[in-house]
Amino acid sequence: MATMITSDCINCGACEPECPNNAIRQGDPVYVIDPLLCTECVGFHDYEACAAVCPVDCCVTDPNNIESEQVLIERARALHPETQIGESFESRFRKGQGKAAAPQKEPVVHAASSTAVASETAAAPQAMTGTATAYAEPDVNTIQLPEIDSWEIPMRCFKCNETHVESVRNFMIGNVIFCPHCHKSMVVRDNLNYHIRTLLKDSYERWEKEQTEFADRREKELAQFQEKRAKEAQAFQAHQERELEKIRAQLDAIGDNYDAAGKPFKKGSRFGWG
Ligand code: SF4
Ligand code: SF4
The missing domain is CATH 3.30.70.20 (Alpha-Beta Plaits)
Known part of the structure; x- marks a missing residue:
């Protein structure tokens, strides 16, 4: 179905x-x-x-x-x-x-019993209270990047094949880095320096952009969500008001048209049930 x-x-x-x-x-x-x-x-x-x-x-x-x-x-x-x-x-x-x-x-909120409804029709509509639950926004712990020059790079020595860890600060063009195991030297060339610099710069810029976009998007979605809920509540309240009017009108009609013993027949009607 x-x-x-x-x-x-x-x-x-x-x-x-x-x-x-x-x-x-x-x-x-x-x-x-x-x-x-x-x-x-x-x-x-x-x-x-x-x-x-x-x-x-x-x-x-x-x-x-x-x-x-x-x-x-x-x-x-x-x-x-x-x-x-x-x-x-x-x-x-x-x-x-x-x-x-x-x-x-x-x-x-469901309708009350028929007696209660009848007695409440004369009363003013009740405001919707007590059913709202506060929406708890989950904590968003965005991760902060470390200082850009605090990164380290594990370098493998091409002579002894051992690995030694170097701070990115050591990768200035022309700087000489020695392997602590075999003391082989290595000069930092401009292409290596450029590679490290652009990788970090691009990564940091992208990180910041994504973080800002994420926060903006969430703000916008929250505002839309709240607006939608407010509209829903308004529409539902209008629906309830119409229903209330309907109940009142139906009860009024009963009061006007009920068949009581001894009630005179309608003028011009041939039959008692006409
Ligand atoms: S949400 Fe969409 S797919 Fe699911 S029952 Fe409703 S109309 Fe059908
Ligand atoms: S009342 Fe109508 S518009 Fe609102 S959720 Fe139900 S079917 Fe959808």
């Missing part, structure tokens, strides 16, 4: 980036899943990633589109030819045998 999205979708967009097959897109009026791209996450997870994050549980299996694990894994392989998906893969058909477990959704 391919997964489908029901009309309960609140368009929060949380599922879209989770899909390993890019099968989800914003539709009208709600998000939709392309069944030709959906593999029920077979090949990637042993759970359906969209269903795992959906705050209103509206990503469900489509009973009108039954597909076997074999069909789904073949689709995953066809969609991702660059990924070697072998015979051992994640699949909801093999739940628990894979590596990753479904992420835990934040608890959704």
Whole structure:
């Protein structure tokens, strides 16, 4: 069965980036899943990633589109030819045998019992409190490079074949280095000096650039993540407000239209039940 999205979708967009097959897109009026791209996450997870994050549980299996694990894994392989998906893969058909477990959704506050609902309809909507869990950013201990001239190079003497360790500071052009084992001398030529200097310079520059890019990327992703969560919360709150209105309207309708003993028939109606 391919997964489908029901009309309960609140368009929060949380599922879209989770899909390993890019099968989800914003539709009208709600998000939709392309069944030709959906593999029920077979090949990637042993759970359906969209269903795992959906705050209103509206990503469900489509009973009108039954597909076997074999069909789904073949689709995953066809969609991702660059990924070697072998015979051992994640699949909801093999739940628990894979590596990753479904992420835990934040608890959704369920409706109270019917009596409680009835008594609360007159009350103002409750603010969502107490369910948020603070996100703890893991510590990032980036490694700092040592001072550039603190490196050492193990040199093998071409005469006695023994190895001696020399500081990079000793590799100035024209400097003479003696083997401590056989006392053979070696003059540092410009090409050796150039090789060491450029290797260290390029490595240090690349290191610094990557570190800066990494920090910038994480900052940006965190800001996007927080913005997305804020939008999700807003959309969900709007959905709850609409639901609350619906409940109120339904209870109002009951109050207006109930059939009480002795209630006069509607004018013009031929039958008591008309
Ligand atoms: S079940 Fe998996 S593959 Fe299918 S739409 Fe959801 S996230 Fe994408
Ligand atoms: S996570 Fe659920 S509610 Fe949000 S867009 Fe996807 S299907 Fe709709």
